Amino acid sequence: MSPFLYDLIGLLAGVCFILSLKGLSHPRTARRGNLLGALGAGIATILVFFRSENEGRNLLWIIGAIALGVVIGVPAARKVQMTAMPQLVALFNGVGGGAAALVAIVEYMKLGENASLAVVIATVFTVIVGCVSFSGSIITFLKLQELMTTAPVVFPGGRFVIAATLAGVLGVSGWVVAALGTTPLLVLALLSLIFGVLFVLPVGGADVPIVISLLNAFTGLTVAASGYVLQATLLIIAGTLVGASGTILTRLMAEAMGRSLFGTLFGAFTAKPQIGSAAAENRPVKSGTPDDVAILLNYARRVVIVPGFGLAVAQAQHTVRELADLLSAKGIDVAYGIHPVAGRMPGHMNVLLAEANVPYEQLSEMEEVNPTFPQTDVALIIGANDVVNPAAKTTPGCPIYGMPILDVAQAGNVIFLKRSMRPGFAGIENELLFDAKTTLLFGDAKASLTKVVSALKNL
Amino acid sequence: MSPFLYDLIGLLAGVCFILSLKGLSHPRTARRGNLLGALGAGIATILVFFRSENEGRNLLWIIGAIALGVVIGVPAARKVQMTAMPQLVALFNGVGGGAAALVAIVEYMKLGENASLAVVIATVFTVIVGCVSFSGSIITFLKLQELMTTAPVVFPGGRFVIAATLAGVLGVSGWVVAALGTTPLLVLALLSLIFGVLFVLPVGGADVPIVISLLNAFTGLTVAASGYVLQATLLIIAGTLVGASGTILTRLMAEAMGRSLFGTLFGAFTAKPQIGSAAAENRPVKSGTPDDVAILLNYARRVVIVPGFGLAVAQAQHTVRELADLLSAKGIDVAYGIHPVAGRMPGHMNVLLAEANVPYEQLSEMEEVNPTFPQTDVALIIGANDVVNPAAKTTPGCPIYGMPILDVAQAGNVIFLKRSMRPGFAGIENELLFDAKTTLLFGDAKASLTKVVSALKNL
Amino acid sequence: MEAIAIISIFVLAIFVGFEVVSKVSSTLHTPLMSGANAIHGVILVGAIIVADHSETPLELGLSVAAIILATVNMVGGFVVTDRMLEMFKGKSKDGSTKSKGDK
Amino acid sequence: MEAIAIISIFVLAIFVGFEVVSKVSSTLHTPLMSGANAIHGVILVGAIIVADHSETPLELGLSVAAIILATVNMVGGFVVTDRMLEMFKGKSKDGSTKSKGDK
C-alpha cells in the first residue's frame, strides 16, 4: 500500500478514536462510542499488515500471538463479575503499559547505535512510564481484588526508599542516554518496575480508582512516545488523546471524590504511618431483627436507600428493587442516594441498579439527595460504609477526610445492613454505627433484604 | 531565525487562538479570551518578519500598509455606535476574505508554471470563497446599515441567473486549472464577486446574521487554504479553527432563531417573489398617551419588558432601567424578556441592558419568560416588532415563519412603544398592533419612556 | 511539510474548533463570531509573506492592498470584540465607571 | 515526518482529548476510563511492527509477548466496556431481556 494511503487510513482510525471518546462522554451515545473505538482499533490492526516497510517476517508468530491475546482477553472480559470489573480494567491497563515498554525495548535493541537522541529519550520515557504503569496496575489489582490490604502500606523510612528509587531511575536514564547499551535499559526497566510498586503501595484504598485513571493516562503517553520512535502517526494521535483525556478524567474523578490530586500522587512522599485506623473496638451497638427493620420502614413517609459495595458483593440489586417497589406500593416515597464513589468504580451503583431496572428517576445524585435527609424518616444503608462515614468531615488526617459524604445522620432513623462490624474499603471505623438512632441488621445483604421483604409483606 | 524555532513560535500563536476561542465561549473568560487572540495575532505578525526565507524587500511598503490598516481599523472599531456593530463585523469579515483572495492571486502570479495541481486547486478555492465572502459581506453591510432594503431581493428568473453564475464560476475554475494563466484567475475573481452579491441578495433581513457567520467560517477556510499554498502551518491551524468553529456557530445561531440552515443558504434558489409583505394598511389602532401607559403599569402586579432594536436606536436603555426601578419600588414584579435575536446581533439586548447596569437576575431568556405571560398583566414592548410578531406562528411562507417568538399576546395588556406603523426588520405587518388589548404609544422610545416615567411619578 | 502531516493537522484542528465552541450560550454568539472574525485577520501573515517577495508593481500593489485589508480585519476585529465584551463586565461590579462611549 | 509537524499534531491532539471529555458526567467515568484504556491497546500496531522486523529470538520473544499483552488490553478493554454500557441501555426500554451474565 502506498505510504500516503496507509497514513490516510491510519488517520481515519484516529478519527474513530476521537469520535469514540466523544461518544463515551454522553450517556446516549456511549455504547456507539465504544463500538467506534473498536472499529478504529480494528482498522488500525488490519492496516498494519499492509505497511509498505513491512519485511513480512514472523507472520505466523504475529497471528498466533494475536489469537492468543484474544483467547485470553475476551473470556476474561466476558466472564468477570460486575464487582470485579475495576480490577480487570486496572489489569488491562497494566498489560498495555507493559506492551509499550516491551515495544520500546525491542525497537531500541534493533536501532542500536543508530538511534537519535530524541529517539533515545522517547525510549527511556516509554520504558520508565510503561513499567511504572505495569507494576503499579498490578498492585492496584491486588488491592482491589483484596489479595492484599487495601489500607495505605507505609513502612518507616518508606519515603526515603522511594526517593532513592526515583533517583536511581533518573541516574540510570542518564546512563542509558550516555552509554546506549541494552544492559542499562534493562536495569532501568527493573528499577521502574520497583518504583511503580513503591508508588502505589502507600495509596489509600479510596484513592485507588484515581491512580488507575492516572496510570491509564500515563500509558497513553507511552503509546504516543512509541509512535514517535516507530514513526507511526496513528500511535501519536491515539496515545496523546488517551493521555490528555485520561488526565482530565483523573482530575474530574478526584474532584468527584473530593480528593486533591496532588495529595493522592505524592501520598508516597507525604504519607505517615497510619493513625487510628481499624482499631477494633468493643462498644455497644443496637442490632435489630428483620421485623424491626420492616416496621421502621412501614411507618416511614420517606425512605432513602444508600447502596454501597456490599450490595454489589451480595448481588442484592434485584432484591433491593423488590423492596423499593413494595414500599412505593404502600405510598412511601422512595429514593436511592447514589454516592459518586460508592462501590469500587465510579458509576458502579448506577450500573448495578440499572441492571435491576430501577427507574432512572429514583436515582438521585449526592447533591440532590443530601438536602432531603432532614425530611427523611429512614436511611437504609445497604453494604455501604465509607460513603456515609462522618469521619470524612470530622477527623482531619483520616484517609477519607475531605471526601463529600451522604449526610444520612440527618435522617430520623439509620439502618445498616452489613455482615459484621468490619470497616469499609478505607479501613476506618464508622462512628455512625454506634449512634443512638442507628439500627444494625447483620448478615449478607441479599439474605437480609429477602427477610425484610417477607416481614414487610406479613405486616 | 531557524525554521524550527520559527514554526514553534507559530504553533504558540496557534495555541493562543485555540485558548482565545475557548475563552470566548464562557462569559467569565470572554474578555481574556479576546485578549489572548490579540496576543496570538501580535506574535504571528511580529514573527513573520523573522522568517528565514524572507527576501527583505518592500519593508517600508509593508510597514506603511500595516500602519494604514491600523489607522483605519482602530478608530472605526472604537467610534462605531453599538447599534451599528453588526454591520462593522460584517465589513471586517469581508475585507478579511478580500485579503485572502488577493494573497492567493499574488502568490499565483508569482508561482506561475511552477504551481502544483494541489496548489492551483487551493488557489482557486481561496479566490472563489474569498471573493464571495467579500462581496457577500458588503451586501450584508448595506442591508444592516439600511442603505438598501432589508427584505429579500428577488427578481423574476433570479434563480436562473444565480445558477448560471455558479456554472460560470465552476467552468472558469476548470479553465484556470487547465490553462494556468492570470487572466482566467481574474475572470474567476470577478464572477465570484458577482456570485457573492447574488447569493446574499435574496436572504431575508432576519437571516442576515446567520449569513455573516457563515461567510466568517468561509473566510476561515480560505485562510487555511492560503496557509497550504504559502506553507505556513499557523495559517492552516488558525483558518481551520475559524472555519470549524464558525460552522458550529452558524448552526447554533440558526437554531436559536428557529431557522433551517439549509433554507437560509439555498434561499437564493428557492425564494419566490415576496408575498403579502409590508402592505401598508389603514386599519384602526388604539393609541394612548403616556398617562394611559403609566396607569396601566401602576396597577399591574407583573410587568414584562420586551426590548428590541428600537431600544438600541433610541439609546433608551438607561431610561428603561429607571422605569423598571420605579416599578420595582412600587412592589411590581418586573422582568425583561430577551429574545435571542432581538436587535441586530445575537446578545444585542443583553449587551445594551448590561451597559445600563440592569441586574442580571431580571433578564429572562425567551424559554423562561414565555410560560409566565398568562400571569403577566402588562407586556411593555419597546422598539421591538418581529420578535413578538405572531405571524411567525400563523403565516406559513412569511419570512420569519418558524422563528420562536415571545408570546406577549398571552399577557393581559400589550403596550407598544414605536414611532410609526412601519414594520420591523423583516418587513412584515404585525397583526398584534391591531389587537383589542394593544395600546400604542407613538414616538421615539427614549422620549416616550421619559414621559411615562414622569407620569408615573405624578400618580 | 508532508501532505499527511498537513491533513492530520487540518483534521485535528477541525475537531478542536468544533469542540471548543460547542457549548457557547446565545448571549456570546456575537462576540464569539467577532473574535473568530478577528482571528482570521491573521491572513495578514500571508499578505506580508507575498509582499516580501513581490517584484512587479502589480504584485506589490495587490499585496499592499491585502495587508491593509487584513490589518483592518485583525486590529478592528479585536478592538470591536473587546468593546462588546466590555459591556458585560460591569455585571459583577457596581459598574459606576461605565456607560460611556456610545451615545 | 518533520519535528514541527509531530509537535503540532501532538499539541492539537492534547486539545482534542481535553475538550472531548471535559463535560462527562460522573456516571460515565468508569466506562470512559475503560474505553480510553482499550484505545491505548492500539500499541498492538507498534508491537506488530517490531515483531515484523525482529531477527534474534530474544527480540521475537519480547515482541510476541508485547503483541499478546497489547491484544489482551485492546480486545478485553472494548468487550468489558461494552458490558458495562450494556447495563445502562435498558433504561429507556422495558429491558426484560437483560440482567443475565453476572450472577
Ligand SMILES: NC(=O)c1ccc[n+]([C@@H]2O[C@H](COP(=O)([O-])OP(=O)(O)OC[C@H]3O[C@@H](n4cnc5c(N)ncnc54)[C@H](OP(=O)(O)O)[C@@H]3O)[C@@H](O)[C@H]2O)c1
Ligand atoms: N467507586 C469508586 O470509584 C471506588 C473505587 C475504589 C475504591 N473506592 C472506595 O470504596 C469505598 C466505597 O464505599 P462504600 O460505602 O460503597 O463501600 P465500603 O466503605 O467499602 O463498605 C462496604 C461495606 O459493605 C459491607 N459488605 C460487604 N459485603 C457485604 C455483603 N455481602 N452483604 C452485606 N454487606 C456487605 C462491608 O461490611 P461487612 O464486611 O461488615 O459486611 C462494608 O462495610 C470508598 O472508600 C471509595 O473511596 C471507590
Ligand SMILES: NC(=O)c1ccc[n+]([C@@H]2O[C@H](COP(=O)([O-])OP(=O)(O)OC[C@H]3O[C@@H](n4cnc5c(N)ncnc54)[C@H](OP(=O)(O)O)[C@@H]3O)[C@@H](O)[C@H]2O)c1
Ligand atoms: N439579533 C440578531 O442577531 C439579528 C441580526 C440581524 C437581524 N435580526 C432581525 O432583526 C429583527 C429583530 O427584531 P426586533 O423586534 O428587535 O426589531 P424589529 O422587528 O426590527 O423592530 C424594531 C422596531 O423598533 C421600532 N423603532 C425603531 N427605532 C425606534 C425608536 N427610535 N424609538 C422607538 N421605536 C423604534 C421600529 O418601528 P418604527 O420604525 O415604527 O419606530 C420597529 O418596529 C428580527 O427580524 C431579527 O431576525 C436580528
